[in-house]
Amino acid sequence: MLELSLFLNGIVLGLIYAAVALGFSLVLGVSGVINFSHGITFTFGAYFFLTMFKTVGYIPAMILSPLCVALVGFIVERLIIRRVYGQDPLFGLLITLGFTIAMEELIRMIYGPATQNINAPSFANGVVIFGDLLYSQYRLFIAAVATLMIAFAWIFTEKTRFGAVVKAGMFDNEMVSALGHNLYRLRVVIMVVGSFMAGLSGILSAPIWGVKPGMGAAILMPSFVVVLIGGLGSIPGTLIGGLLVGVTLSMGTLVAPRFVDIMPYLLMGVVVYFRPRGLMGQHNIVE
Amino acid sequence: MNKILKDPLLWIFLIFSAYPFMPYIGSFISLGSELLLWFVFALGFNLCLGQTGLPSFGHGAFFGMGSYAAAISFLRLFNHDAFVMPILAGIVLGAAAAALLGWLIREKKGVYFAMLTVAFTQVCFGIAFRWDEVTGGEAGLSGVLRGAFFGLPMNNPIVFYYFCFLVFIVCAVIIRKISRSCFGLSLQSVRQNPLRSQYLGYNIGLYKFSVYTISGGFAGLAGALYCLLTQSAYADVLDWSKSGDVVMATLLGGGTVSFYGPILGSLIFVICKNLISSMWVHWALLYGLSFVIILSFFPTGLMGIVKKKRNLEPRLRGNAPAQEQTRREEP
Numbered sequence: 223m224l225e226l227s228l229f230l231n232g233i234v235l236g237l238i239y240a241a242v243a244l245g246f247s248l249v250l251g252v253s254g255v256i257n258f259s260h261g262i263t264f265t266f267g268a269y270f271f272l273t274m275f276k277t278v279g280y281i282p283a284m285i286l287s288p289l290c291v292a293l294v295g296f297i298v299e300r301l302i303i304r305r306v307y308g309q310d311p312l313f314g315l316l317i318t319l320g321f322t323i324a325m326e327e328l329i330r331m332i333y334g335p336a337t338q339n340i341n342a343p344s345f346a347n348g349v350v351i352f353g354d355l356l357y358s359q360y361r362l363f364i365a366a367v368a369t370l371m372i373a374f375a376w377i378f379t380e381k382t383r384f385g386a387v388v389k390a391g392m393f394d395n396e397m398v399s400a401l402g403h404n405l406y407r408l409r410v411v412i413m414v415v416g417s418f419m420a421g422l423s424g425i426l427s428a429p430i431w432g433v434k435p436g437m438g439a440a441i442l443m444p445s446f447v448v449v450l451i452g453g454l455g456s457i458p459g460t461l462i463g464g465l466l467v468g469v470t471l472s473m474g475t476l477v478a479p480r481f482v483d484i485m486p487y488l489l490m491g492v493v494v495y496f497r498p499r500g501l502m503g504q505h506n507i508v509e
Numbered sequence: 510m511n512k513i514l515k516d517p518l519l520w521i522f523l524i525f526s527a528y529p530f531m532p533y534i535g536s537f538i539s540l541g542s543e544l545l546l547w548f549v550f551a552l553g554f555n556l557c558l559g560q561t562g563l564p565s566f567g568h569g570a571f572f573g574m575g576s577y578a579a580a581i582s583f584l585r586l587f588n589h590d591a592f593v594m595p596i597l598a599g600i601v602l603g604a605a606a607a608a609l610l611g612w613l614i615r616e617k618k619g620v621y622f623a624m625l626t627v628a629f630t631q632v633c634f635g636i637a638f639r640w641d642e643v644t645g646g647e648a649g650l651s652g653v654l655r656g657a658f659f660g661l662p663m664n665n666p667i668v669f670y671y672f673c674f675l676v677f678i679v680c681a682v683i684i685r686k687i688s689r690s691c692f693g694l695s696l697q698s699v700r701q702n703p704l705r706s707q708y709l710g711y712n713i714g715l716y717k718f719s720v721y722t723i724s725g726g727f728a729g730l731a732g733a734l735y736c737l738l739t740q741s742a743y744a745d746v747l748d749w750s751k752s753g754d755v756v757m758a759t760l761l762g763g764g765t766v767s768f769y770g771p772i773l774g775s776l777i778f779v780i781c782k783n784l785i786s787s788m789w790v791h792w793a794l795l796y797g798l799s800f801v802i803i804l805s806f807f808p809t810g811l812m813g814i815v816k817k818k819r820n821l822e823p824r825l826r827g828n829a830p831a832q833e834q835t836r837r838e839e840p
Contacts, residue, residue, distance in 0.1 A: 256623060
């Protein structure tokens with residue numbers, strides 16, 4: 223039974239990773255910027271929620287705080303990331319890393335370094351019983367919301383006209399702007415959507431891991447690996463990568479609990495060695 | 510003679526030979542040693558970034574490995590009595606790790622290269638942090654003593670400073686030789702137009718691999734010196750955000766436009782970091798914001814501002830191999 227519940231935990235974890243990695247992957251695909259500030263949007267989501275949910279209630283806070291995070295994403299794109307478009311990848315990486323370091327410290331200044339706890343909402347605060355397996359309702363709730371987010375993103379890119387432009391933007395930036403689409407607006411929208419998803423994931427995972435300033439850095443690296451495994455810019459690839467990493471991290475504790483942190487990287491090494499673009503990656507602008 | 514006097518490296522050597530006797534700053538002798546090893550680190554790193562245009566984020570890992578190699582070899586292999594061997598071990602492990610990574614990713618470009626180096630750093634951090642038996646895990650390794658070197662007592666900070674100074678002189682001269690040699694010029698052509706250099710018959714994968722290995726060796730050396738300076742090794746130096754430090758120091762000084770940029774950059778970087786962190790608990794706020802400000806307003810660093818008057822193009826613009834009209838002025 224332990225294996226099964228660990229496996230389920232891995233799936234839930236993987237869905238969160240996939241939801242976070244999706245934004246990272248789309249920004250990288252469309253703008254060619256390794257956006258390290260993606261982790262801090264995750265943290266911001268949780269802290270905005272922490273500040274809001276006592277006054278406005280659980281569900282409104284859950285909608286409002288990702289919107290605030292999306293606004294942060296918009297500002298970050300306008301003020302910071304825009305400056306490094308088309309430059310060497312290290313510039314984008316460092317400028318967003320600098321912003322992340324500064325914001326993490328700002329959060330530490332305002333809220334203190336300690337981990338704060340948020341309880342699971344009352345409507346999902348119990349357990350579900352399948353035969354002789356007890357499973358937390360809240361984790362199922364997370365899985366449902368994350369799946370919904372990913373499904374929305376998927377439908378958005380596959381079925382809408384704007385999604386087609388996004389996909390084209392990953393394939394050939396210049397051609398997209400030559401055809402009269404506003405590439406800058408496209409990049410802003412992707413950044414805002416990605417921040418929204420990361421913020422919401424931050425809120426979802428807050429009751430499980432607690433709210434702490436370093437939570438964004440902790441999620442950034444796994445989602446980084448997810449993107450490399452799944453293939454840049456591919457939503458199904460990111461989902462598969464997320465699930466693989468989540469299950470590896472979760473089931474890995476049975477095999478070698480101490481080295482569980484580096485298992486996703488080994489998995490990534492194997493995948494990237496045999497499929498350099500990741501499992502479902504295609505030709506894209508960053509090559 | 511006139512040519513030698515105009516050599517900036519000579520002036521840097523002269524200034525640092527008098528460091529322990531300078532008023533005020535000379536009393537922080539370990540800061541001086543730290544500066545010198547950072548110079549070695551940043552100059553070596555700039556072989557990758559400035560010379561070849563490789564956006565490596567893995568040098569923190571090689572630095573950290575060098576420091577672990579020094580500590581482990583000192584504590585376990587040489588039974589607490591050695592000085593040169595730990596340093597050699599640091600160089601060898603740093604170069605070996607860089608060779609491994611460099612071989613695996615020699616064909617990768619741009620973003621993929623950067624991301625894979627980040628991932629490698631994270632693996633190294635994971636191993637150093639968890640493998641308690643060898644690396645001491647969270648607590649790290651301590652108790653590394655500086656023994657005697659040809660009868661000189663290295664535990665005297667001033668003597669150790671001059672040892673670092675010697676290492677710095679040798680490394681700076683070697684690195685400049687490398688960057689001016691045929692090999693160095695080929696590296697520049699790899700940076701400026703990889704496709705064309707490939708058509709001209711250069712095996713660019715091999716060039717990237719070799720420069721990465723050399724650069725990793727210098728990072729390992731700096732790491733080993735750092736281990737001897739702090740007399741310990743811990744996993745914190747391997748953290749991926751620490752890899753940003755050397756990149757930042759190099760860019761701040763303008764390693765992309767000048768050979769001497771990394772020296773200037775790490776001088777300012779290390780001094781500011783030590784100064785601000787001793788004055789304000791939340792120094793990381795300023796630290797992070799300075800990344801943003803420097804990269805948005807001075808992407809070519811301080812040397813870039815100096816050289817702007819001479820109308821030199823920055824070396825790291827654009828992913829596309831654009832034609833570079835202006836030639837980089839060689840040191």
